Amino acid sequence: MSDFWICIGDIHDEVARLTDIPELAQASGVIISGDLTVAKGAPAARRVIDAVAAINPVIYAQIGNMDKPEVTEFLQELGCNIHRTVAELTPSVGVMGVGTSGITPFNTPSETPDETLGAWLDETYAQASQYDATVVVVHDPPFGTKCDDLGNGVHVGSKAVRAFIEKEQPPLVLCGHIHEARSIDTIGTTTVINTGMLSAGGYAKITIEGAAVQAELCIME
Template sequence: MKYDKYWIGIGDIHGDPGNVARIPGVAEAAGVVVSGDLTTHGGVDAARRVIDAVRRANPVVLAQIGNMDTAAVGRWLEDEGLSIHGQARELAPGVGLVGVGCSSPTPFGTPSEVPDERLGELLEQALALAGQWDATLLVAHDPPHGTKADLVGARHVGSRAVRAFVERVQPDVCLSGHIHESRALDFVGRTAVVNPGMLAQGGYAVIGLAGRTLTVKLRTL
């Protein structure tokens, strides 16, 4: 399919952004969207190094914290005008993005975990800021529960709040991450749910716009 515009979706960078420059067509993309986990318990300096590397590949970057990033990273992304956590952005005329970072609680006590219902509240906050769009990209670091994108072994560990939001709102595409071993493309109703896995392992997504139709392809280097 020939796109009018496309964006590169990545996540779970964990301080190792080297592969971003190797993504085919990254420089020509309309931007790069980072679903979360820029660092591993890292602060602003670590996050800045990641964002700088992504900007060298493509100057247009939107990003949010994952559960492994500190609150200071979230504040820095806001100060830089990059944050999509609890926010809405217009990507193109009639096409928008809503975002929610962090994650629901994990067994590991990572820096930016919140109650699952808080993820739902942040999604509603973002939706309230959204325009009347023909197509919507949801960027949720924590994948929707009960999909191929949230499996650890045979157990689904994703967010029930994100799942409920996807079922109700039916965004065209949901870019997620968080569960490294669950690199997958799945559907919840008409919503394509993609988890590219870790960037260091070569995973990325191409989110394409043709007319007012938004689609996604899962890719690996």
């Protein structure tokens, strides 16, 4: 029997389209890859989490660069934070997160040097060694893929994220951050999905059977 999870990201306070996601209530749970808010803190993040929980109460989430750092503490209090930590999707498959983003030109609330993102990925992945497979959730997409293309051939993703994927080859990496780059790509044997903004209709459906992880990029009607 298979489990399935729904991944969304870049919500930016806009929750109306949650009700347009097929099977959201029936999913094993919901993974949020970051940017719950627009430069806001815990009260705004709570409104987003409450809206998701009204449909499906099983949530794993992390901050993006547009969330204030205090949102991590809020998510920890709820028991649903995955930034720099590991949680269980099934007894065979874990999920880990590294939120925030690399340094941007826009001075957003939660930015992290790229080398630090790489160190966090290594540290957190080491915590997941008991699982047969690990789903990796990063807000910042890997450099040089469809998932970090601004739409004009300019790539602005994380080189550290890409190096981590090339080294560890997790089955699935979920990301966001670059709204224009909603897409699915591969690095070696790793599937990479940028779901884009929730308000634009993108989400991912992750199916787990045993230790096998499959995922598809979906667009709401």
